[in-house]
Amino acid sequence: MIRDITLGQYYPEYSIIHKLDPRLKIIITLVYIASLFIIEDFYGYLIVVAAVGGVIAASRVPLRFIVRGLKPILLIIVFTFALNVFMTRGDVLWEYGWLHITRQGIYTAFFMALRLILLIFGSSLLTLTTKPMKLTDGIESLLGPAKKLGLPTHELAMMMTIALRFIPTLLEETDKIMKAQQARGADFETGSVFRRAKALVPILIPLFVGAFRIAQELAMAMEARCYRGGEGRTKLNALSFKRRDAAAAAVCALYVAAMVAERVFI
Amino acid sequence: MTIRVERLSHTYNAGLAYETRAIEDVSFKVKGGEFIGVIGHTGSGKSTLIQHLNGILKPDSGHIWIDGIDITEKGVKMHEIRKRVGLSFQYPEYQLFEETVYKDIAFGPRNLGLSDDEADERVREAMGLVNLDFDEIAERSPFDLSGGQKRRAAIAGVIAMRPGVLILDEPTAGLDPKSHEDILSMIRSVRENTGSIVILVSHNMEDIASMSDRVFVMDTGRLVRSGKPEEVFSDAGYLRSVGLGLPPATEMAEMLGLSGPDTPGTILSMDELVEAIASGREAGP
Numbered sequence: 001m002i003r004d005i006t007l008g009q010y011y012p013e014y015s016i017i018h019k020l021d022p023r024l025k026i027i028i029t030l031v032y033i034a035s036l037f038i039i040e041d042f043y044g045y046l047i048v049v050a051a052v053g054g055v056i057a058a059s060r061v062p063l064r065f066i067v068r069g070l071k072p073i074l075l076i077i078v079f080t081f082a083l084n085v086f087m088t089r090g091d092v093l094w095e096y097g098w099l100h101i102t103r104q105g106i107y108t109a110f111f112m113a114l115r116l117i118l119l120i121f122g123s124s125l126l127t128l129t130t131k132p133m134k135l136t137d138g139i140e141s142l143l144g145p146a147k148k149l150g151l152p153t154h155e156l157a158m159m160m161t162i163a164l165r166f167i168p169t170l171l172e173e174t175d176k177i178m179k180a181q182q183a184r185g186a187d188f189e190t191g192s193v194f195r196r197a198k199a200l201v202p203i204l205i206p207l208f209v210g211a212f213r214i215a216q217e218l219a220m221a222m223e224a225r226c227y228r229g230g231e232g233r234t235k236l237n238a239l240s241f242k243r244r245d246a247a248a249a250a251v252c253a254l255y256v257a258a259m260v261a262e263r264v265f266i
Numbered sequence: 267m268t269i270r271v272e273r274l275s276h277t278y279n280a281g282l283a284y285e286t287r288a289i290e291d292v293s294f295k296v297k298g299g300e301f302i303g304v305i306g307h308t309g310s311g312k313s314t315l316i317q318h319l320n321g322i323l324k325p326d327s328g329h330i331w332i333d334g335i336d337i338t339e340k341g342v343k344m345h346e347i348r349k350r351v352g353l354s355f356q357y358p359e360y361q362l363f364e365e366t367v368y369k370d371i372a373f374g375p376r377n378l379g380l381s382d383d384e385a386d387e388r389v390r391e392a393m394g395l396v397n398l399d400f401d402e403i404a405e406r407s408p409f410d411l412s413g414g415q416k417r418r419a420a421i422a423g424v425i426a427m428r429p430g431v432l433i434l435d436e437p438t439a440g441l442d443p444k445s446h447e448d449i450l451s452m453i454r455s456v457r458e459n460t461g462s463i464v465i466l467v468s469h470n471m472e473d474i475a476s477m478s479d480r481v482f483v484m485d486t487g488r489l490v491r492s493g494k495p496e497e498v499f500s501d502a503g504y505l506r507s508v509g510l511g512l513p514p515a516t517e518m519a520e521m522l523g524l525s526g527p528d529t530p531g532t533i534l535s536m537d538e539l540v541e542a543i544a545s546g547r548e549a550g551p
Contacts, residue, residue: 173360176355176360177360177361179317179322179355180355180358180360180361181361181373182322182344182348183320183322183348183352183353183354183355183424184348184361184373184374184377184423184424184427185345185348185349185373185374185377185378185427186373186377187344187377201363202361202363202373205363206360206361206362206363209360209363209409210360
């Protein structure tokens with residue numbers, strides 16, 4: 001069950017999307033996220049869904065793998081949906097006490113939920129198609145200008161690399177500890193919320209102890225290989241902007257143009 | 267207490283690009299009090315197999331009967347399985363979490379719903395079996411113990427549930443020779459005192475050869491050999507072909523021509539080897 005979390009996980013494939021320059025992918029993702037917030041009507045969503053669908057198809061990541069990424073935020077989606085259905089004012093369709101459903105409510109709820117789902121799809125696509133190392137390389141490179149202002153960009157990027165690198169490790173560790181405690185009769189699945197929260201203690205403590213142990217070992221291994229921060233450090237695989245990146249940028253520009261045109265003219 | 271496993275199969279990540287068949291069509295029986303050694307190279311499915319035996323993993327197909335109860339069936343009470351089958355994972359010390367060793371060992375018995383008195387009795391008994399001094403260790407933090415002591419405290423946490431089947435996944439991995447020996451003698455004393463079935467997974471061929479009544483050999487998810495240690499370790503060529511080796515004494519005997527497919531009686535321990543050399547046993551043809 002814990003393996004189902006896809007957020008921040010890489011899906012190995014050799015698609016064009018996987019090969020794109022990570023800097024470009026980050027920018028496109030940001031543009032995409034911004035674009036989600038200018039949509040106002042049905043046609044806007046149509047364009048976005050078509051665009052995301054196209055990218056998913058091109059990435060060759062199985063759809064159910066991407067959909068699985070929604071699981072952790074399912075509650076938020078349902079909550080948003082419910083809130084919008086019941087709290088929006090407008091033409092009342094159904095009423096019971098203080099609860100009421102309006103036409104506008106259904107409309108807003110549906111689109112808000114869709115917006116959240118699209119948001120997760122977009123950002124999952126970025127992490128599913130980009131190796132964590134490349135992702136942080138991209139972030140470091142994009143933050144380059146901020147370095148002159150004294151921002152320790154390399155260190156920030158390294159921290160992110162390490163954090164991302166250890167997500168699967170810690171998930172695996174959690175899985176192992178859960179199994180070990182289950183073997184000793186621990187029960188995480190039944191009982192009240194309070195009981196279940198208490199049942200997490202036997203997982204969390206070993207997990208923290210393990211995380212500190214891993215961190216210490218990693219720090220030692222890095223020092224043993226003379227790591228001393230970003231000063232004067234070069235890259236083995238320097239990022240380069242290729243023709244396919246230019247093409248992808250053009251497609252993205254087209255998308256933005258379509259979104260703006262839709263907003264202005266329809 | 268008996269175990270019967272029939273045509274067990276399990277696939278990880280079924281349907282995904284990286285699906286792997288962890289175990290395939292595994293069947294065997296274990297009678298009461300038997301000591302089973304399980305060997306197989308890394309990734310041969312040993313850990314997956316033993317996780318099925320106490321219901322942590324559910325098979326894709328196949329059945330497991332523990333004492334006549336089919337634990338693969340839906341609606342089986344997990345407590346009932348875990349009371350009977352104790353499983354100690356690799357590096358079990360990483361599961362320690364309580365403030366004191368006492369509380370940590372009592373975690374399992376309490377989960378079984380035992381009273382304070384019963385749990386107390388179980389903790390004392392388990393600590394005795396793993397040879398940890400109650401007065402000295404019980405009230406200390408498990409994180410302050412030495413590596414070998416932590417390992418024994420963690421295994422005590424499983425033993426305290428008084429399982430009829432005790433499964434140990436590489437209990438000696440990463441320990442120094444002294445702690446290694448401590449763990450082995452602990453396993454022997456647990457077995458003598460409780461009469462449990464013991465299933466030991468290990469990469470140490472010498473331990474497997476000296477302790478097991480029967481040895482299971484796993485390769486790419488299948489149970490490929492099962493037999494007495496003398497039988498299994500007499501076929502060196504086969505074991506090497508599945509990425510395994512021989513106990514050091516057997517290896518030495520083989521080099522000296524004292525043991526092998528053509529000589530009767532496989533030498534498994536140093537004592538046997540010494541005796542064979544001293545008695546001037548004839549080398550095989």
